[in-house]
Amino acid sequence: MKSFLSVENLTQRYPDGAGGTLTVFEDASFGIEKGEFVVILGHSGCGKSTIMNILAGLSDPSSGVVKMDGYAVSGPSLDRGVVFQNYSLLPWLSALANVTFGVQARYRDWSRARVVEESKKYLAMVGLEGDVLNRKPAQLSGGMRQRVSIARAFANHPKLLLLDEPFGALDALTRGTIQDELLKIWAGTEQTVFMITHDIDEAILLADRILLMTNGPFARVAESVEITIPRPRTRTGIVDHPNYYAIRNHLVHFLGQRSRDLAGRVEGGTPPPETVRLDVTGGEPDAEAEPAPRLRAVNH
Amino acid sequence: MLTSLSLNQRAAILSVVLLAIGLLVWEAAIPAQKAAGELTEYERLIGGAAQKAGIPPPSEVIAKAWAELSNPFYDAGPNDKGIGIQIGYSLFRVLTGYLLAALVAVPLGFLIGMSPVAYRALNPFIQVLRPISPLAWMPLALFVIQDSQMSAIFVIFVCSIWPMLLNTAFGVAGVRQDWVNVARTHELGALRTAFTVILPAAAPTIVTGMRISIGIAWLVIVAAEMLVGGTGIGYYVWNEWNNLDLTSVIFSILMIGIVGMALDAAFGQLQRAVAYAE
Numbered sequence: 001m002k003s004f005l006s007v008e009n010l011t012q013r014y015p016d017g018a019g020g021t022l023t024v025f026e027d028a029s030f031g032i033e034k035g036e037f038v039v040i041l042g043h044s045g046c047g048k049s050t051i052m053n054i055l056a057g058l059s060d061p062s063s064g065v066v067k068m069d070g071y072a073v074s075g076p077s078l079d080r081g082v083v084f085q086n087y088s089l090l091p092w093l094s095a096l097a098n099v100t101f102g103v104q105a106r107y108r109d110w111s112r113a114r115v116v117e118e119s120k121k122y123l124a125m126v127g128l129e130g131d132v133l134n135r136k137p138a139q140l141s142g143g144m145r146q147r148v149s150i151a152r153a154f155a156n157h158p159k160l161l162l163l164d165e166p167f168g169a170l171d172a173l174t175r176g177t178i179q180d181e182l183l184k185i186w187a188g189t190e191q192t193v194f195m196i197t198h199d200i201d202e203a204i205l206l207a208d209r210i211l212l213m214t215n216g217p218f219a220r221v222a223e224s225v226e227i228t229i230p231r232p233r234t235r236t237g238i239v240d241h242p243n244y245y246a247i248r249n250h251l252v253h254f255l256g257q258r259s260r261d262l263a264g265r266v267e268g269g270t271p272p273p274e275t276v277r278l279d280v281t282g283g284e285p286d287a288e289a290e291p292a293p294r295l296r297a298v299n300h
Numbered sequence: 301m302l303t304s305l306s307l308n309q310r311a312a313i314l315s316v317v318l319l320a321i322g323l324l325v326w327e328a329a330i331p332a333q334k335a336a337g338e339l340t341e342y343e344r345l346i347g348g349a350a351q352k353a354g355i356p357p358p359s360e361v362i363a364k365a366w367a368e369l370s371n372p373f374y375d376a377g378p379n380d381k382g383i384g385i386q387i388g389y390s391l392f393r394v395l396t397g398y399l400l401a402a403l404v405a406v407p408l409g410f411l412i413g414m415s416p417v418a419y420r421a422l423n424p425f426i427q428v429l430r431p432i433s434p435l436a437w438m439p440l441a442l443f444v445i446q447d448s449q450m451s452a453i454f455v456i457f458v459c460s461i462w463p464m465l466l467n468t469a470f471g472v473a474g475v476r477q478d479w480v481n482v483a484r485t486h487e488l489g490a491l492r493t494a495f496t497v498i499l500p501a502a503a504p505t506i507v508t509g510m511r512i513s514i515g516i517a518w519l520v521i522v523a524a525e526m527l528v529g530g531t532g533i534g535y536y537v538w539n540e541w542n543n544l545d546l547t548s549v550i551f552s553i554l555m556i557g558i559v560g561m562a563l564d565a566a567f568g569q570l571q572r573a574v575a576y577a578e
Contacts, residue, residue: 058481076484088478092500092576101496105486138577156486 002070003031004192005055005160010064012050024050025219027064027270030211032160035190039203040221041251042213043259048196052164055194056082068160078106081158085165087145089137095148096133099123102152122155123148125185126178143174147181154185163195167202176235179205187232200251204244205233211273212254215263221273222262225250228279246278323358330357356547364547365554379539381531383552387559389531393449393524394517394563397456401513405461406506409468410494413502419469426465434459434520438527448528452521459520460513467509471502503574511567518560533559 009027016022024047032038042048053059055066057076065072068079082088089098099119107115123133126147137145146166153161166182167175179202186193197203203210204227212223229241238244305313331354356364372384412419434455441451475498483493499506525534533556540548 056481056485058484076481076487078485078487080485082481082485084478084481086478088482090479090482090497090500091578092503092574102486105488136576 004034005032006067010061013062037193037208039195039207040211046213046216046219079159081153082162083149083153083166085168087149094134099152106156122151126151161193218265220270224273225276242280327357361550364551386533386536390533394521397453398460401457401460405464409465412469413472430462452524452528455524456517460517463512464509468506471505475501507571
């Protein structure tokens with residue numbers, strides 16, 4: 001079965017400055033279903049951000065193709081919205097104008113009043129209302145700026161929403177609040193999301209599936225871990241779920257040890273990611289003793 | 301008591317005191333002149349019988365300023381026009397040449413800023429043309445254009461263009477890639493990106509260039525009008541020098557400063573309007 005978004009044999013090489021080439025990742029393949037929230041985890045340098053930029057259309061891979069709804073994508077598009085880590089708000093526009101900027105670009109035939117109304121609706125969803133809307137980004141806290149950025153992205157109803165470490169620059173408390181808001185706004189829209197993060201707990205809270213990358217060079221998506229914790233989730237609720245620690249331990253071990261062990265080029269071609277499903281609620285004592293892995297992200 | 305005043309108030313008081321001291325010293329430094337009625341005709345002919353003609357005291361300059369400014373737009377023939385008319389001519393030349401320069405420099409600066417090829421191709425020309433004193437163009441302009449008025453405007457055009465061109469190119473080239481990416485992910489066309497993202501992002505740098513340009517243009521117009529003659533504040537200064545009317549010379553020097561300050565302040569206002577904090 002074809003996925004909604006399928007990434008096929010994506011390879012990125014750069015000149016290494018010494019006449020040779022540096023392969024960041026090779027033959028990376030995975031898929032994302034419609035409405036799915038997928039998080040990608042991996043160490044710095046494994047090419048997460050490069051994958052993100054390729055999906056956003058901001059850079060081109062050395063080889064390989066990204067297909068959305070069956071069509072190869074090239075170049076940036078309103079169908080793929082991006083929330084950048086540094087917010088990327090236009091500093092000369094107010095919070096409201098930053099969102100109307102996006103809405104106007106998406107719905108060019110809408111009246112000004114309708115654009116403003118729609119923008120305010122999405123800003124209200126992330127808790128921004130009233131006087132704050134007229135402030136410039138420099139007058140907003142980091143958390144508020146990222147809220148504006150999230151509102152701008154969701155208001156555009158992209159087919160795929162790309163979040164590039166959106167909470168990376170925020171303090172832990174603010175991050176928690178905005179994660180909750182993101183979950184709330186996402187639950188209402190059935191938006192397909194692809195997100196980069198370094199934060200394991202954030203990944204478990206938000207994701208349907210976590211893609212684990214090995215270390216670069218020759219990084220690859222080694223595993224696709226299903227998050228078997230039912231929604232709706234809350235930050236305090238998930239830690240009590242029996243699967244939480246099984247999943248968390250698996251992720252910690254992967255990032256701590258196996259991402260290194262599995263690193264390097266695989267002879268005979270890069271295998272597709274192995275699906276891992278950890279569910280201890282069915283009475284299975286050992287999480288690792290999962291029966292035959294179900295390949296979910298194969299693109300043949 | 302002084303500390304209870306605001307910084308601005310204290311500065312204003314100090315300014316007034318400095319002005320008063322300066323004027324007093326100036327007034328006191330001028331030797332007293334005999335009134336015209338007490339002079340013999342011979343003394344009048346050789347300038348008050350002194351060996352050297354004196355610089356007029358500030359009181360005379362102020363009286364002159366009062367007389368000129370209370371009727372700034374009179375026109376009593378080619379050599380006797382009000383200060384307002386002369387400044388008007390100068391401003392007309394400056395603004396015409398300046399606007400023409402802006403029309404060329406800002407779009408060209410955009411091109412140079414966005415295209416490294418255009419930058420490298422045009423840079424040698426800019427570097428050679430930029431250091432040329434704008435007045436050096438005057439003979440060539442007079443020969444080609446055959447019109448002194450247009451030649452003065454051309455000289456203003458030439459001197460205004462470089463700061464605007466270079467600052468626009470610099471500002472456009474320095475627009476953060478993040479903001480350009482925002483435009484790209486919102487599928488903005490080249491023109492919309494230029495007007496809604498790059499122009500506001502580069503505006504502070506562009507306006508800084510425009511402010512430098514208007515300052516230079518106002519400096520150059522005085523010299524240009526001394527050369528081409530006829531009308532304008534530069535011509536006025538030179539004409540009063542030829543008339544040996546130093547009071548008018550000092551008065552017009554002050555007026556040049558005040559108009560220059562006003563032009564700069566206007567662009568300072570514009571600069572504040574387009575400024576943004578990151």
